[in-house]
Amino acid sequence: MDAVLHSKLRTDADRLSEALDAMSKLFLAPKEQKQLRTFTSSEVAQLLRVSDGYLRKSHFDRKIPEVEQGPGNKRSYTAEDILEIRKILAQNAKDPLQFLPGRREDDKLQIWSTVNFKGGSSKTTTSVHLSQRLALRGYRVLAIDADPQASLTTFFGYQPEIDFRHGGTLYDAIRYNDGETNRVPITEVLRKSYFPNLDLVPGGIMLSEFETETPTALSRGEQPVFFNRIRDSLRQLEDDYDIVIIDCPPQLGYLTMSAVCASTSLLMTIIPERVDLASASQFLNMASGVLEVLHSNGGIGAYDNFTYLLTRFDTSISAQQDLAEWIREILGDSVIPTPFVKSSAVSDAGLGQKTVFEVDLSGSKNRKTYDRAIESINGIADDIERKIQASWGREVDDEA
Template sequence: MGRFVKRNLKFQLQELPSARVPRTRIDRLVAEHARALSDRLVAHRAELFPPDAHKTLRRFNSIETARFLRVSDAWLRRLALDGRGPTPAKGPKRGWYYTSHDIAALRHLLEEGSRVPGTYMPGRRDGDHLQVICVVNFKGGSGKTTTAAHLAQRCALDGYRVLAIDVDPQASLSMLHGVQPELDLFDGGTLWDAIRDEDPRPLRELIRPTCFANLDLVPGNLDLMDFEHETPRLLAQEGAARSGNPFFTKIAEALESVEADYDLVVIDCPPQLGFLTMAALSAATAVLVTVHPQMLDVMSMCQFLLMTSDLLGVVAEAGGNMEYDWLRYLVTRYEPGDGPQNQMVSFMRTLFGEHVLNHPVLKSTAISDAALTKQTLYEVEKGAFSRSTYERALESLDAVNGEIQGLIQKAWGR
């Protein structure tokens, strides 16, 4: 703002009548709203889960289990009748049901009898590097957290050892996995504790299991904002930028201590290009950019890409690793019958070619309604929705996650 405009504005403000209307202290009002909202969220969680309980996962019927394992339902039933593998629970109408841990045990059993290594256990082998996928966007509402959660959960169900890391201070990914930040992380326990400059904690101490077999979580909360505030201060100190431990290496260094335990890391980044996002991108081996196919969202993504290029170019010159196995754009909240959206998708495919994933995530009430109960589509009961709505949304997510798994396998040379 120019000096003339500032002087003019200041003069006008001085001429305004004073104290005609009682004013509210915004900090007190916000604090009041925050307490009320927090109390209601706590009560909501108490309604869904007992106070001392952890989030649990439903059992999967034999048809779903067979689909995850890529075997026939008849073959799965024969295993159970022969007494091989975990014993399924009996359900209504003589149905058989398996937990996610049962599915993991069945994978190990089937892999032992497989002629082709990796048929049922598709994770890393000797010489394969850890896959670290950053899910990013500059604009909120693009389906970033929804994408990260469904990707991590489906990969875990498919036999990958997955670590999900919530780097977004809003902590939506954490809440989807049963973590209430202001209660469960009152004394810390986020990634910030592992990447802070003073007295960092080992990342292994911050990892907590989820209700999915093969899926662990490093949750997030507002503590992560300390990294955004502390990093400029450290960079301003003499010699900090030339130290042997620059900020953009922090996440990669933390991951080194648990690298052998996982095949895949999924990082949900905040909807901004700050120090956290740059550190996550420096640790990544792949980048997934979610985008809603509307003009304003694509324009926002353009600004994000321009800023990313400039800032990561500086990081690369400072020694950061900016080489990725792949970068893809994922179209989210897609409505096939929307003409302008189809035009925007065609525009992106013409511009970016193979860098746009072939499959989009469809806009679905099933996905949004599941989130109301802090669940994903892999967690909710199919009977909660109309069959066609559920299957259409699930088919969309499975296609996207399958395509991403293909990119993971290709990066490992398979």
């Protein structure tokens, strides 16, 4: 879908503002080394979109290598095992895209930025889980932490205030020249992660300098201008990835605008609560005005998707369910079908700087809670994967 972004944001903002006004009248009158866990046969079959029987037979016929077996001869797969199996199965498959679904020669790099005006909307949690799930699905993914708070970076096992005290973050790749220090290629700050198919460009407090330095750089006409800096840096590694996920800071500053201008799609997180909806409406109004100026100056053009994701969705609260339905009526197909449910599993995993994909669930008393959280996250990633494939002119076959 090709559209002018600021026009869509203005329309969505107006619709939300009108609906919020109507709602008011109606209701207000009265360092540890990180390691990835292993995966079960059923999980791997789901990731590969094949049946359990197909996977077992492929092992039996020695089409794919055997993996470690635990109690009861149950197979246990590492992420490296899954990636190797993908490559083997793709070689003889009628449709190799089932197993290696990434870009082909004429497909453009998909760059998704997660945005919101305020913190606490699960923006970073969404970004890291989406990045990991897409990597497990066989895509080459780059996660970029554009937030000075660097929460995304901590999920990868780093302590930004210590590990990147003297540099090594996105800031080095987009900074302005000061006569002594120049920006470096983004490949110099890229970090391979413990998660196969998933790399990181770290964030850190120095990114806040970009916000304060940009007005001065604009006054002296330094090129490239701020809104082209992330986009230009990504051209250096465009052929190395299928998907880039950028976690933006919770504000509409120069960093967010640079990420937005680099993006092919945007994902805005919204908590289905009235205060957060009002904030979302304000964000859209501000963004539409700013992006209109950027559009007129060549900063942003066509985009594939502007989508909304309902986050911290509590299925036990009827008011949230009503608001979620109301949001879908207003914003329509722009809302991702699957919501990110509020779950203690996500919170508990986050306390250990882990995602639900990293927690070892063997013998866990909270297995059902984790399973529900994983189901929600998988659904979100599958919804977004369909949009990514559609941008490449393809469809995702959900049948195993």
